[in-house]
Amino acid sequence: MNIAVAQSGGPTCAINASLVGVFKQGFKTKSIDAIFGSINGIEGIINDELIDLKGIIKTNEDMELLRQTPSTMLGSCRYKLPDYKTDNKIYEKIRACFEKHRIKVFIYIGGNDSMDTVVKLSEYFKDEVKVIGIPKTIDNDLPVTDHTPGFGSAAKYVATSVQEITRDSSVYSVDSVTIIEIMGRHAGWLTASTCVLKANGEDAPHLIYLPESDFCIKQFVEDVRREQAKHKAVVIAVSEGIEINSEDTALEDFQSGAKDVFGHKYLSGIGRCLEKIVAKEIGCKVRSIELNVMQRCSSHICSKTDIDEAEEIGSAGVITALKGETGKMMCFKRVISSPYAVNIETVDAKEVANHEKLFPKEWINAKGNNVKTAAHKYFLPLIQGEVKIKMNKGMPVHFKRMTDR
């Protein structure tokens, strides 16, 4: 019997650690012969592009390097499977691949779109092939699971960078406003996580705006003025996903209107928009900074807790499939925040697929411009610990698979 594993959706710092977890568990299970990696998510199964992972992951050092390598070693996709009741051609291709390679277990590491694939495949293949999802997203927006692998490392990079930017922002004698735009299309988890700086003795960020709250320009300008009375250098964390419900001022070019195949809007530029508002309404020195893709790939400052958990939940996925379960996503259940402890459990992938878990309203303050202390306790355990990164010539060493033409 063989198993296959694939990675899907946006890359993170932890998705390769989950791959290592799947590989290690597969490797030590006697009933499993080959562990195939599917290139570019489910596309690799459809197109029969598989690689034998034992052929490229050969040593413990390879596994260590893969754990510290960001992004998806096997490539990724944003492919949405059709409904098999109306179009089963793709499913027949998948069946052909599974049969050709004697694949009885398929592990799909991804976000809520990928769990849609887990649901459809498990319904189509019933007990022929066990299909298990492993959560992954820096957005932390998957239902049921306490948190998602990849989020902790993103939050640690964001916290570290926001703290460093805070130092940088306070050097000159003039008043300034620094706006830091953070990823999160609909859910403000990553932006909210900047509240951990408080636990490290920082006042910043002085204001935190999430898509879960209504945003009003007038209120925003008042908030900034109030913080300026206390702080020479005001630092603001804002989610890329906030929407301005107002016709007040220059709002062009911060929502493109284009949608991807899953119906998501591409959002960008809210930081620059708020920068313009501050410049116009307040007139002080102001700048906006996008943390951009560095949020999801800065493995050099990844969270050890996150990477360790990502590996464990990958392993647990294989064990669950071998027990005969299918159509499930593995999830974390938090036992306690301090001392931190989680259990790994399962949930029907249906409960996760195409759903989003937003940041809880009860953790947002009344003014909608910051988060409450309860959130600190939630976030802090997820960013703890540092992975000792192997370096070469002053730079991190990455595990690389040849992808050039």
Add this chain to the structure above:
Amino acid sequence: MNIAVAQSGGPTCAINASLVGVFKQGFKTKSIDAIFGSINGIEGIINDELIDLKGIIKTNEDMELLRQTPSTMLGSCRYKLPDYKTDNKIYEKIRACFEKHRIKVFIYIGGNDSMDTVVKLSEYFKDEVKVIGIPKTIDNDLPVTDHTPGFGSAAKYVATSVQEITRDSSVYSVDSVTIIEIMGRHAGWLTASTCVLKANGEDAPHLIYLPESDFCIKQFVEDVRREQAKHKAVVIAVSEGIEINSEDTALEDFQSGAKDVFGHKYLSGIGRCLEKIVAKEIGCKVRSIELNVMQRCSSHICSKTDIDEAEEIGSAGVITALKGETGKMMCFKRVISSPYAVNIETVDAKEVANHEKLFPKEWINAKGNNVKTAAHKYFLPLIQGEVKIKMNKGMPVHFKRMTDR
């Protein structure tokens, strides 16, 4: 006898290490009583805003934390002194401050604008007060010195991030172009330093554009197409300072035209401009990323070589002043690249003030779209080694001086 020290210009990861060097040397010199820190560069001297550094740097741990803290602990300024022959009012204020606090040595840590201040003060005060400059800038554009403190840490962050972005850029099966905009107004040192990835086995960045070369849109589009024939995911490093000598296409909004007091243009947005050009001319998936201020403040991945050297050159500045020298900037003279060795020497601050050292033309390839191997040997020693960063609750610990209102 007392000494004063100030920090000026844009912040870096190493400027506080130079402050530690000045402090340590001052502390262990018997003839020096107090070591004053001037708040916001020379402005603190003019306004008599000094702090006794022994009052806030109390332990070895304080010094360690200060070494790992980015930005300028004493604040900074971009103040240009007038010519004392035409306007000596400011100089009289400075004299009053120096006399009041018995300051006989003034150490100014800064870039080429700050060396202008060193020259003017040393000419005005002659032998009354010894004035010594300590170089600092992530731009690495100061004449005479082999390199500048702050540059190595910026280069290490940039190399690490460009490598991580390279992993991130290659996940999907579609062709893509990723444009990374790197700081450097006129000098391309930091952008050029991304060539170190080659020494770590990377092909990326596939194209490197510096302000030192002429930039032509037609050539750029050809370059990108040629690289796309070899690489599915093309990664481009581009200096914020490149200028497009062409009327080919949409060039609005990438040069603001505004100038600061030293006559510098504010440049921004070249990455986005090139992104639009690729989208229009090639039509593939394309994105631009600004590494922004993270380049100058990401101390969590600073270069140990850089931080150690920054401290040493700070100490050497105090020793040089006590020997009776004035109007000098301390500088590095490279003895050999491998095994790396440098000496610390002095240069007339006049030779540095208001001058820029550009990236050497002989290290740029004939097509002006990459750098030659000779540059690797220059850059590599500067990014070597990691500082063991003290963490608290998953985040770096910073040395902080109260600056709130």
